[in-house]
Amino acid sequence: MIADHDRKPLPRAFFHRPVLEVAPDLLGRILVRTTEDDPVELRLTEVEAYAGRLDPGSHAYRGRTERNAVMFGPPGHAYVYFTYGMWHCLNLVCDEEGTASGVLLRAGEVLTGREQARGRRPKARNDSELAKGPARLATALGIDRVLNGTDVCADDPGAPLRVLTGTPAPDHRIRTGPRTGVGGAGATQPWRYWIADxxxxxPYRAHQPRRRRAALDAGSSDV
DNA sequence: AGCCGGATGCGCT
DNA sequence: GCGCATCCGGCTG
Structure with missing residues (x-):
């Protein structure tokens, strides 16, 4: 259950701060996806910070392109990208306009609209798997590139995507560690945040450098 | 319970 | 062309 006083949208000022402040502060907040069907609401439990031009792990590291343009725009908007040929991931733009930082929403607990979420994620074996992982979260909420650039601070209760106040996770329940699947120079910063237990x-997965075909062929010398 | 490979499209070098 | 802010199924122990 979500109390009425926890249902206020986060103001844009919330996102208008350094990404390393915003990211842990998002834990425990409520993400609401509204469609023509029942809305799905989830409590954020895991996020990662991406620090734009300063961060080799960020899509914005090499500057502005058509794909990452939203990251350079005003805070409080959704940056949705398509990856691995089949998945979508959702980020929330932070900092000030012109500074391309964002928070990847990696996991959450579905609170309402479980039927909707389950319909979109038929392979989930239990409720805690509905939004366990960034692409699963986006799938459970029916999020795709159509929502790229959406304002998540809209006052309109019918807006497609909103973030509500919820109950922020207390500091002593927050854990940090390296970002999942990020390699190279971006691998060292502990910019992944989650709620303990x-x-x-x-699950954390280290970056897996894809071995090239030549290396694979050399490995199987007996044929 | 943990590792590995395939699926699959597109952005960027 | 390469590699990806991933997921899932199938394999091994």
Whole structure:
């Protein structure tokens, strides 16, 4: 259950701060996806910070392109990208306009609209798997590139995507560690944040450099 | 319970 | 062309 006084949208000023402040502060907040069907509401349990031009792990590291343009825009908007040929991931733009930082929403606990979420994620074996992982979260909420650039601070209760106040996670329940699947110079910063012992948090996976075909062929010398 | 490969499209070098 | 802010199924122990 979500109390009425926890249902206020986060003001744009919330996102108008350094990404390393915003990211942990998003834990425990409520993400609401509204469609023609029942809305799905989830409590954020895991996020990652991406620090734009300063961050080799960020899509914005090499500057502005058509794809990452939203990251350079005003805070409080959704940056949605398509990856691995089949998945979408959702980020929230932070900092000031012109500074391309964002927070990747990696996991959450579905609170309402479970039927909707389950319909979109038929392979989830239990409720805690509905949004365990960034692409699963986007799938469970029916998020795709159509929502790229959406204002998540809109006052309109019918807006497609909103972030509500919820109950922020207390500091002593927040854990930090390296970002999942990020390699190279971006791998060292502990910019992944999650709520301790929450069953919806995704397992950590280190970056896996894809071996090239030549290396694979050399490995199987007997044929 | 943990590792590995395939699926699959597109952005960027 | 390469590699990706991933997920899932199938394999091994």
């Amino acid at each position: 929450d069953p919806s948090v995704s």
